[in-house]
Amino acid sequence: MTVHPVTPAFDGSHIDGSLFTAITDLARDTRWLNSPLEMWTNAGLGVFAVLMLIGWWNARRRDTRAMTLALAAPVAVAVAFAIAEVAKKLITEVRPCYSLPHDYFVSPCPVRTDYAFPSGHATVAAAAVAALWLLDRRLSVVAAAFAVVECFTRVYLGDHYPHDVVGAVVLALPVAYLLSRVLGRVAVPLVARLRAGALAPVLTATPAGAQTTR
Template identity: 40%
Template sequence: MPESFVADLVGLSTDWYLAVAALAEQSPPWLRLTAEIGTEAGLALFAALFLAAWWRARARGARDMALALLAPCATVAVYLVSETVKSVLHQQRPCHVLTDVMTIAQCPPAGDWSFPSNHAAITAAAAAAVIVAWRRLAAVALPLAVLMGFSRVFVGVHYPHDVMVGFLLGVLLAPLLVLLLAPLLARLVQRLRERPLPVPLLADALGGRRALGGHRVSSAGR
């Protein structure tokens, strides 16, 4: 059953993959190089977004800090789910099946399965989770996640359906995990902040407000 399901998906998206591969082959060298580097290096940009959300949360309430801390944790959880699905379905990468197609990136070794795309799952999860923590980051996080997902097909290492399913896993699971665990972690953060010697990484909401000029920061303008 899983094998036939994967085979049907491969059949549906092979034409899309070939169309994108042809586009990549005709693209200028600078674009191919940018895609090859960016498809991996782009993950570091999400680490920067996590850091920005955490830094902002240091001067805000316990719930904001909980959301910021849970964003990378939820991303790791989604990656583990994606990797588990890969290990069950065993779909070969297109660059192993369609060997006459030029790819920008080197094809991963056999056994490094294709479905779903871990990169797409990670970037979608990171984007969704960090937006829950700080909505204003949506303008950066969402386009970046979509671009990262497309790059996996553009460089030749994934079918379109690998990316789409990975994206769905990230977008659906990461916010759910963050919102389910936020109340529990927020209580813990509040207790740690109220200790005589507070945890520096969690900062102090009251101290943060004083640093901002004594005005209480509203959580409405995420």
Template identity: 45%
Template sequence: MNFIAYDGSGIDGGLYTRVLGWADGAPSWLDQLIKVWSAIGLGLFALFMLYAWWRARSADSVVMARVLASPVIVVVAYAANSVLKGLVEENRPCQQLNVRNTLEACPGAGDWSFPSNHSVIAFAAATALVFAYRRIGWYAYLAAALMAASRVWVGVHYPHDVAVGALVGVLVGLPLALLAGRAAPLVDRLRGGPLGPFLGTGPAPAFGVAGR
């Protein structure tokens, strides 16, 4: 049984078609830039995580635990979203409204629209990272917002798909990111073993307060 109608156009179909009109009237270079970003931009979040890991090698174990948890949090958020997609089974707007001039090819039947996987992944990653390094996290949130907007611009999602996707990413990511710091004792132990070169040694003890 579905919780909402298969046809999501009654929610914000008008806004969706307006955004497509903006895309149609935009310069070609801008459309192509957004299209490329929408297709491969999720890779930037992997780079954010990699950079956070590199910095965390010299940070305390709480930070490293949160950084290491970030890809796990993304996977959990994606899995939760897949369940939600299967419950709702909302048709893509380009299918429902029979739109043929979208920047990205319209996904086939059965590739459900609600919520947006791209938004979930991006916002879950940003939520995980902001607890490790605030500045990296806020940059990731900005990138996540641009990713969400791009999915509507290229024509494969309604605005409500990406908005709820962002919400799912944050709601799944928030409690898991808070819990991740509790794995710090495990990171401490692993840093003294074969994984030490990968996990780093943490911050140097303060002068006169060795072992702190």
């Protein structure tokens, strides 16, 4: 019989396990809040999609660079998330429910190979904030408020340590910002052609010939 070696997983409880326990103790003492936050933690990701859709809708009335930034936003979020998933596989930090099994957990414990660092939910939230900052700062501020709630729920429910969400933010903000900034420049000619072609009804709210590019 062939024995396959088991890849050792990193135990993050030594970093901020006490803070994690304090927050999950709060969840134990506020059980009336458990179900609403458990529903929100996944459904809340839709808020960032809605904010990006609003950014796209408003960009239809703006110049081509604004529309380019609007189209770049979901791309930047997706790339940041992909990088976070690769980081998870490389770092292999085991979930808190395995390292601190006696703590209070709202969320069920996932399979052991579903690693913790960085938080995917927090990555999406922070990346949306960064991408929207270049497009519409008011939308970005709204996204930031929801991102704070999203990050808190990941710890409150027991899915992640605080450093998992902090690490996700540190990763996602520069990646999404820089990628959006690059795409917001290099993809302008392509988006200008699309606005003047068959996609004009989707990418502009006024006749294509009236659009200003820069």
